[in-house]
Amino acid sequence: MTCAFDLAHYRDLLDAARAGGYRFATFDAPPQRGDVFLRHDVDLALDAAVRMAELEASAGATATYFLMTESVFYNLASSEGVAAFERIRGLGHRVGLHAVYPNTTLDGRFDPVVAWHNPDPEYMTAPVDGAVNAMGPDHFDPAHYRSDSNQRWRNGCPHEELARGAFEWLQLLTHPEIWVYGGATMGETMRSLLDADRERRLALLAEDRIDLT
Ligand SMILES: [Zn+2]
Ligand SMILES: [Zn+2]
Numbered sequence: 001m002t003c004a005f006d007l008a009h010y011r012d013l014l015d016a017a018r019a020g021g022y023r024f025a026t027f028d029a030p031p032q033r034g035d036v037f038l039r040h041d042v043d044l045a046l047d048a049a050v051r052m053a054e055l056e057a058s059a060g061a062t063a064t065y066f067l068m069t070e071s072v073f074y075n076l077a078s079s080e081g082v083a084a085f086e087r088i089r090g091l092g093h094r095v096g097l098h099a100v101y102p103n104t105t106l107d108g109r110f111d112p113v114v115a116w117h118n119p120d121p122e123y124m125t126a127p128v129d130g131a132v133n134a135m136g137p138d139h140f141d142p143a144h145y146r147s148d149s150n151q152r153w154r155n156g157c158p159h160e161e162l163a164r165g166a167f168e169w170l171q172l173l174t175h176p177e178i179w180v181y182g183g184a185t186m187g188e189t190m191r192s193l194l195d196a197d198r199e200r201r202l203a204l205l206a207e208d209r210i211d212l213t
Contacts, residue, residue: 038063
């Protein structure tokens with residue numbers, strides 16, 4: 001098995017968790033033995049989040065998507081944003097706020113769970129009023145955490161450890177863009193994402209009756 005950052009290997013990770021006897025948990029209760037928290041910080045692309053959400057639903061997995069209200073890359077209030085939100089919810093996933101410090105305003109769309117975007121160490125693990133902090137002491141512990149940040153596993157891809165039940169529990173943070181868009185490095189993947197975004201925006205311009213001739 002090669003540990004590619006693509007949807008086929010993401011599916012392998014879900015299957016490995018299942019084979020290891022894990023259950024897919026959400027952030028409303030502290031971790032118990034056998035819990036895997038599938039966490040997605042959606043920094044750049046809602047379409048990638050929707051594709052990952054569909055894959056998880058087809059695998060019988062429940063995840064928590066952290067969406068931004070202050071992203072410079074997508075607009076949750078647009079028709080596209082509303083549709084993505086409804087689709088992710090409709091597939092049975094949870095939706096928390098991917099918050100930009102210090103704003104943790106949770107409107108009715110969100111479950112009361114927050115994950116900071118690019119946090120500084122001073123507030124990363126601090127309690128958040130009225131919400132669970134995904135990086136708070138209950139849910140975050142370095143030995144029970146893996147992240148695909150910048151398309152690199154700091155402590156290795158966890159598929160093999162999941163399959164043999166090596167973690168007491170695990171918070172697995174993945175960024176959908178990395179798995180949906182092709183590229184052997186983060187730089188290549190980001191360029192794939194931008195190429196797709198350019199095509200998508202050209203189609204939106206045509207829909208808006210902009211003359212592209
Ligand atoms: Zn792997
Ligand atoms: Zn982020």
